[in-house]
Amino acid sequence: MYLTGLDSAKTTIKSAFGGAHVLSHRQRLVNAVTNGVPSGSAWFDSTIELMTEQNVYGGKLFAPTSAGSSIPAMFTVDKSQYPLFAYEPSLIANGQTIWLRDVVTTSAFANVYSNGQANSSAASRSYGVRPAFCIS
Amino acid sequence: MDWKTLPTNYTDAVWNGLKKYSMINNSDGTVSFDDKTVYTGKENSFFGAAEANAMNAAMNKLAGNMETVEERAASAEASADNAFNYAKNAESSATTATTAKNNASESATAAANSATAAANSATTASQKATAAASSATAAANSASVAQASAAKVTMILFDNAGAHNAIYRGKNLGTSVTSAQWAAIANDTFIDLYIGDYEDVPNRS
Numbered sequence: 001m002y003l004t005g006l007d008s009a010k011t012t013i014k015s016a017f018g019g020a021h022v023l024s025h026r027q028r029l030v031n032a033v034t035n036g037v038p039s040g041s042a043w044f045d046s047t048i049e050l051m052t053e054q055n056v057y058g059g060k061l062f063a064p065t066s067a068g069s070s071i072p073a074m075f076t077v078d079k080s081q082y083p084l085f086a087y088e089p090s091l092i093a094n095g096q097t098i099w100l101r102d103v104v105t106t107s108a109f110a111n112v113y114s115n116g117q118a119n120s121s122a123a124s125r126s127y128g129v130r131p132a133f134c135i136s
Numbered sequence: 137m138d139w140k141t142l143p144t145n146y147t148d149a150v151w152n153g154l155k156k157y158s159m160i161n162n163s164d165g166t167v168s169f170d171d172k173t174v175y176t177g178k179e180n181s182f183f184g185a186a187e188a189n190a191m192n193a194a195m196n197k198l199a200g201n202m203e204t205v206e207e208r209a210a211s212a213e214a215s216a217d218n219a220f221n222y223a224k225n226a227e228s229s230a231t232t233a234t235t236a237k238n239n240a241s242e243s244a245t246a247a248a249n250s251a252t253a254a255a256n257s258a259t260t261a262s263q264k265a266t267a268a269a270s271s272a273t274a275a276a277n278s279a280s281v282a283q284a285s286a287a288k289v290t291m292i293l294f295d296n297a298g299a300h301n302a303i304y305r306g307k308n309l310g311t312s313v314t315s316a317q318w319a320a321i322a323n324d325t326f327i328d329l330y331i332g333d334y335e336d337v338p339n340r341s
Contacts (some may be wrong), residue, residue, distance in 0.1 A: 017313060039141040082332045087304035091332070135313070135321060 005099075005129040010048045013133055022047050023134035029101075030075045036105040037064050041075035048133040050101040052078045053110050055132060056085055056092055060082070062069040063102035063118040076101075082132070092116050100131040142190055173214040295325040306332030 014022055019090040024047050053060050058081035061112025078101075085092050093116025102110040104120040111127055113119040121127065157169040175181075295297060309317065313335060320327040 016335070021313070021318065083301045084304070087331055088306065 006048070006050065006131060009129050009131045013048055013052075013065050013131070017135055021135045023136040025134060028075055028102060033103050033106065036108075038075045038103050039073075041073075045079050047129045049078075049085070050058060050099055050129060051082075051100045051132045052076055054079050055082050056100065057081065057118060058086065060102070061102040061118040062108075064104075088094065090116075096126045096128040096130075140190065140194075142194060143187075145180055146183065147177040147180040149175040149181040150174050295327050297324055297326055300326040300330050303330045304332045305330035306334075309333050309335050311336055311338055 022095070024045050027044050027046030028041050028050060029044050029046070029049075030041045032038070036050070048075045053063055054076075055078055060074075063074075066072070072134075077085060082136040093114065095114055097114045098112050100110040100112065104110050107122050108120045109123050110118070151173045155171065155173040158172050160168045160170060189296075262323060307330070308328075317329060318330055
């Protein structure tokens, strides 16, 4: 999804708003997974990214969270819910199942199901992307 | 001349046999005949100049009166014609007057109806004016309340990210970002930009 769908979305967004207006900012992204849990990350110059579960729902639902004896690293600075989804939760669903950024297992990522419910699916599935970006 | 009644008791003189005359030899050599016939009713049979004059005078008077009667008749006929004409004119005037009266009556009725309608309209207008005045008063009161509320809301409606991120609007902003919107984003005022607003960019896929 990062290599095909998101790149296509980036092209569309930059065409619509102008590449100079799409804000480049630093983003911490996961770059390693161990036993289905994010184990490594790095800072990147980012322009357009998939949303996290926090961006959509306001919290983690499928991505690993504290399990009593272990506190998995989140490896993200995108920990806040967008006001759009806080004030109008119905817009979480747009009729398409869309990928989120969060790793759920060794082979699954979180997504928003087409009807809006929180979901996770095997990474091999072909779903849409609904990326977020900043304009300036 | 006063009218004198002419006699109507003339009679014919009646005699028996042939008339009888005695011849008288006059000294100048002529003879005269003296009527010796015995008549009956001769006294009223005589028709002389006096009676003829009386009759002629009466006829003349009658003839004169006839002319006067004819003149008066002509005058009376003329007067009758005039009277007839006056009567016709009067009748026409009466008809005109009747028509005018009817028209006046109809006009009066129409005017009365119009007056009634006008009065009703005036009453309705008065009622509407009263209602409008009440509505205006209510609107003024509402405006005052709204103004007071707006003043309170204005105090928290700052043009910055915090305030505009706290309001969902969902407005279609158009097909492209305007220079004013870019400026509002760049200077962090986010004027006329709120949560849920979107650009409907054509041919975006």
